[in-house]
Amino acid sequence: MADPASYRPRPGEIPTSPGVYRFRDAHGRVIYVGKAKSLRSRLSSYFQNPQQLHPRTRQMVRTGASVEWTVVNTEVEALQLEYAWIKEFDPRFNVKYRDDKSYPYLAITWSEEIPRAMVMRGAKRRGNRYFGPYAQAWAIRETLDLATRVFPVRTCSKGVYQRAKAADRPCLLGYIDKCSAPCVGRISPEEHRQLVDDFCRFLAGDGGRMLRGLRRRMEQAAQELDFESAARLRDDIAALEKVMEKSAVVFDESVDADVLGVADDELEAAVQVFHVRGGRIRGQRGWVLEKEDHPTDEALAHLVRQFYGDDPADLPREVLLSAEPAQAELLADWLSGLAGRRVQVRVPERGDKATLVRTVVRNAEESLARHKLSRAGDLTTRSRALAELEEALALAEAPLRIECYDISHTQGENSVGSMVVFEDGLPRSSEYRRFIIREPADDTRAMSEVLTRRFRHGRGRPQGDELAGDVPADRGSERFAYPPQLVVVDGGLPQVRAARTALDAAGAGDVPVVGLAKRLEELWLPDDEYPVVLPRTSDALFLLQRLRDEAHRFAITFHRKRRSKAMTASALDTVPGLGPARRAALLEQFGTVRAIRAASPEELAAVKGIGPRLAAVVHEHLRSEEPAPAVNVTTGEVLD
Secondary structure, three states, X not given: OOOHHHOOOOOOOOOOOOEEXXXXXXXXXXXEEEEEOOHHHHHHHHHOOHHHOOHXXXXXXHHEEEEEEEEOOOHHHHHHHHHHHHHHHOOOOOOOEEEOOOOOEEEEOOOOOOOEEEEEOOOOOOOOEEEOOOOOHHHHHHHHHHHOOOOOOEOOOHHHHHHHHHHOOOOHHHHOOOOOOHHHOOOOHHHHHHHHHHHHHHHHHHHHHHHHHHHHHHHHHHHOOOHHHHHHHHHHHHHHHHHHHOOOEOOOOOOEEEEEEEEEOOOEEEEEEEEEEOOEEEEEEEEEEEOOOOOHHHHHHXXXXXXXXXXXXXXXXXXXXXXXXXXXXXXXXXXXXXXXXXXXXXXXXXXXXXXXXXXXXXXXHHHHHHHHOOOOOOHHHHHHHHHHHHHHOOOOOOOOEEEEEEEEEEOOEEEEEEEEEEEOOEEOHHHOEEEEOOOOOOHHHHHHHHHHXXXXXXXXXXXXXXXXXXXOHHHHHHHHOOOOOEEXXXXXXXXXXXXXXXXXXXXXXXXXXXXXXOOOOOEEOOOOOOOEOOOOOOHHHHHHHHHHHHHHHXXXXXXXHHHHHHHOOOHHHHOOOOOHHHHHHHHXXXXXXXXXXXXXXXXXXXXXXXXXXXXXXXHXXXXXXXXXXXXOOOOOOEOO
């Protein structure tokens, strides 16, 4: 680790203006981003007596090798630049927020020609509109089941839609009027998008106005003695009212707010948010954050910036908090700039809103209590595990980034390798990589190949066939180039020595490597004749076992996928001149190989990328390989 005095700026060199600063490590990777009203005052606090700093901050300044800053005009500009840099560089020492569970959303895929409603989890995708999050996936499906009676929008997958379109016959939902069946032209794409827009407005809290409109139409139909239409409208009203009853009413229809409550202890804090739209609680979500030496007010302000900066379209008119955030007025100005309208940030002290805030805080307290029961998520346990590893393996520093590798194959066939990454004792799934072994051999040579390709170019991206977990090139190259403080391989002394040789050949001789053998769970170092044996109750051993098991799971999942693909090659794969893009285009248009085989050359030629000549080749090839018809062995009758 570097001595902070070796890169401390000279006295008077740091300006007193507001700005944003970045700490970089010896590899040039940004490890921390912060903002300050006065850069001189803030940066000077990092270079005081190290013993007076929080342990996490002390580790950060010792990991750093340089510091740089950018001067801006106002604190709002500093806030904007800090947020942009945190999203760009993903600094490891900035406050991390983790969802306390995986929340499902109701997503509307506006990017598709025929939008559909579906349940989605994980990161939000560009082009979709999201409602929620909901506490349970069944709550979304129940809402969809009731709402599609009034708004029969498409809910089927792309494959089901294409098959129905090719067969010119709607699916079951179309027959029971739970879908408007745009696949067979029962409704035009423009009319369907208008129907989806009405559905979105209802979910966004415009249900009261829609109910009033439906009641007027029902009364008018009754006056015109059109009792059949009036009965249908009556049932639609009942369905919408049942959907709205599932959301608790807390305010009148004009209230549009998010309510955030915080519960904390000395190390961590839990945050819960209730989304109130149209006076009703539409969703709930929670996070857990590591406080370290950040006061709760600063951590809360940072959370608000991270949450709303990702998706400004979800910004409400009010953000109600259980505690005053740092620089509340500055935060409100920044949010107002994102939303294009005034957004209030305040702490209610009395009334219904204060009561709801107290309810949210109670939920946060329960969430923090549940989190503390989880061993893997406990900061104290993870810190102890990393410290034990540092001592047991005689490392120069705590291994904040650990990479683990595993090999999977079936008697040498379809050999693949996996790399999983843990940072600060937690999985970093966006950094996982998968490798196709180019020269199948034994596990030792395969491991050597994977490590060589991973570390070959030092600061470059790995030269592997990464087929999952990839990251954008503009950010991924810097982030992935960060070397680990420890490499773990699945195996004993032979595997460890092969890994050591591969790392040395790739110019990564300074990266420690250790093997975890399955039989006795002992640790093998490349230069030692005897293993390191950790106690069975050791937190360090538990961490390494989680790493090894995750690498094994990741490798075997990829291996099974490749083996299954090799065993179930499509009939399209044997068509000469038909590449992957054209095969995908045909399957997207027709849905199945059987439908492609039944299509005429003219229909095939109408697909983008398929000309008349190739269409004739595809038609002739598939017809020549058409399976023989099934025959009843008793009667000799040809079966359909």
